[in-house]
Amino acid sequence: MENMANKVARIPNLVDWSTGEVRLMSAKCNSCGTYFFPREHYQHRPGCSREGVENVLLPRRGKLASYTVQYYPCPAPFKTEQKITPYGIGLVEFENEKIQVAGIITNTDLKTLQLGMEMETTILDMYVNEEKQQVVTWAFQAVK
Amino acid sequence: MRDVYIIGTGIHPWTGFSETVFADFAAVAVDGALKDANIEWRRIQAIMAGIFIYGGNAGHLSGQYLESIFGETGVPVVNVYNACATGSAAIRMAYNSVAAGETETALAFGADVSPKGFLTAKSDNAVQDRDVIRWKMGGMPNPIYWALECRKRMAKYGTTEEDLALVKVLMSEYGAKNPHARFKKTYSLEEVLKSVYVCDPLRLYEICPVSTGAAAVIVTADKELIAKADKPVKINATTMGSAIYGDPTIRISALSCPAVPEAPMLSESYSASRQAYEKAGVGPEDIDVLELPDNSSWHYLVYLETCGFCKEGEADKMLRDGETKIGGKLPVNPSGGFSSHGEALSAQALWQVIECANQLRGRCGERQVQGAKVAMAQTYGLMGNSGTTILSI
Numbered sequence: 259m260e261n262m263a264n265k266v267a268r269i270p271n272l273v274d275w276s277t278g279e280v281r282l283m284s285a286k287c288n289s290c291g292t293y294f295f296p297r298e299h300y301q302h303r304p305g306c307s308r309e310g311v312e313n314v315l316l317p318r319r320g321k322l323a324s325y326t327v328q329y330y331p332c333p334a335p336f337k338t339e340q341k342i343t344p345y346g347i348g349l350v351e352f353e354n355e356k357i358q359v360a361g362i363i364t365n366t367d368l369k370t371l372q373l374g375m376e377m378e379t380t381i382l383d384m385y386v387n388e389e390k391q392q393v394v395t396w397a398f399q400a401v402k
Numbered sequence: 403m404r405d406v407y408i409i410g411t412g413i414h415p416w417t418g419f420s421e422t423v424f425a426d427f428a429a430v431a432v433d434g435a436l437k438d439a440n441i442e443w444r445r446i447q448a449i450m451a452g453i454f455i456y457g458g459n460a461g462h463l464s465g466q467y468l469e470s471i472f473g474e475t476g477v478p479v480v481n482v483y484n485a486c487a488t489g490s491a492a493i494r495m496a497y498n499s500v501a502a503g504e505t506e507t508a509l510a511f512g513a514d515v516s517p518k519g520f521l522t523a524k525s526d527n528a529v530q531d532r533d534v535i536r537w538k539m540g541g542m543p544n545p546i547y548w549a550l551e552c553r554k555r556m557a558k559y560g561t562t563e564e565d566l567a568l569v570k571v572l573m574s575e576y577g578a579k580n581p582h583a584r585f586k587k588t589y590s591l592e593e594v595l596k597s598v599y600v601c602d603p604l605r606l607y608e609i610c611p612v613s614t615g616a617a618a619v620i621v622t623a624d625k626e627l628i629a630k631a632d633k634p635v636k637i638n639a640t641t642m643g644s645a646i647y648g649d650p651t652i653r654i655s656a657l658s659c660p661a662v663p664e665a666p667m668l669s670e671s672y673s674a675s676r677q678a679y680e681k682a683g684v685g686p687e688d689i690d691v692l693e694l695p696d697n698s699s700w701h702y703l704v705y706l707e708t709c710g711f712c713k714e715g716e717a718d719k720m721l722r723d724g725e726t727k728i729g730g731k732l733p734v735n736p737s738g739g740f741s742s743h744g745e746a747l748s749a750q751a752l753w754q755v756i757e758c759a760n761q762l763r764g765r766c767g768e769r770q771v772q773g774a775k776v777a778m779a780q781t782y783g784l785m786g787n788s789g790t791t792i793l794s795i
Contacts, residue, residue, distance in 0.1 A: 326549035
């Protein structure tokens with residue numbers, strides 16, 4: 259993995275690379291079994307006691323459940339110094355967790371996108387902030 | 403609960419960005435509704451106002467600002483926001499107030515001035531505002547969500563790019579005949595298919611833009627006012643629905659969705675429409691004209707299924723077979739739909755109700771659905787908001 263020391267997520271508690279691989283920061287409700295992303299975007303089953311919600315990391319890899327290619331630059335407050343447009347957005351399914359998560363597709367030839375293909379979580383450099391840190395977001399790329 | 407009738411409606415025609423104060427647009431619609439109902443302002447006993455979310459203090463208290471234009475009378479004024487189903491919430495409250503006997507005559511209105519460019523996050527606070535992350539880190543404007551669902555639909559049911567384009571062809575044909583519509587140009591299938599992709603598979607002409615517009619509806623149970631109204635329209639049901647756990651749809655502003663469905667898609671609209679059918683004592687087969695929220699061509703197709711007009715995956719065939727045309731089995735969006743109007747958040751649900759009322763009152767000229775007796779207006783709002791109104795004459 260590239261040097262991540264000077265990288266910071268634009269908004270915290272969404273993507274983690276402290277374990278040596280990039281993974282999304284989810285939470286699981288041990289009462290109703292539902293996974294949430296982002297963690298605080300609760301979606302409990304009606305009647306759930308809401309007890310025992312624990313922070314978990316999603317697996318790095320999942321399958322492409324849907325995608326689109328965005329042909330115009332995303333307006334502010336989106337911000338990037340990279341020329342990413344047109345860019346892909348994927349909906350990646352984590353089968354055991356029964357959740358699909360959306361994110362920008364990077365490092366992937368958009369013409370090769372196919373439903374069901376294996377994707378892995380990564381990060382995308384967006385811009386350098388005033389503290390000279392590289393600000394990043396989570397993203398998905400095709401497994402090579 | 404007693405019977406409630408629509409006796410007056412008013413619209414400010416849909417248009418683009420404007421520097422005019424939103425309440426002035428609202429006043430045009432309310433003036434129209436008062437004139438149509440043939441009543442004076444003092445007969446309004448409650449004001450249910452759609453919040454204009456981009457209008458700051460004035461927009462959040464839109465009912466008070468409107469009241470001050472017409473003259474403050476001390477009546478209850480309630481301001482409500484349910485995203486694009488805001489107008490549904492306003493008419494539902496007006497209906498409930500009158501049906502319960504709290505008031506005799508009530509006004510529901512909404513007015514929205516399009517923000518320049520795109521609808522984006524309304525705050526900068528990622529902790530409080532769930533909408534911020536998808537903008538700052540997701541790069542996900544609203545049409546992305548529709549494109550992700552549309553791609554799934556194409557894979558599952560074989561919806562084609564021609565089907566998506568055909569929706570626009572039909573909507574543009576009807577919009578051209580509607581004086582309230584913002585876009586009046588007609589398009590051929592080839593022209594739509596040549597328009598650029600906004601987010602593949604959805605093209606520029608297959609997605610509705612944001613607009614400016616205002617709409618107002620006066621409802622009453624006052625027998626004298628009903629008797630003197632021009633073709634009063636009965637409200638058989640006006641309902642709101644929210645989402646159901648396990649709905650697989652990725653909702654606008656969310657970043658995830660369930661992978662294993664345990665509820666119908668667009669479950670908020672499923673909920674609202676089923677409540678309305680039950681309350682009105684009618685089914686989809688009884689609807690003579692339908693206004694559905696065609697925010698994109700995908701919506702047009704999926705809403706026919708969500709609201710029970712056909713089975714899942716059969717909407718494309720209904721469209722191709724001409725069943726949804728004026729003169730077909732179920733005329734859909736004779737107004738030209740959102741495709742010809744664009745979204746004016748707090749006003750659009752009321753505008754749909756007014757189109758339905760106008761169809762039942764035989765006021766629609768070239769786009770008239772002949773002999774329509776029962777009409778249905780269906781809305782769609784982000785994060786699990788929906789409303790259904792069923793009207794009859």
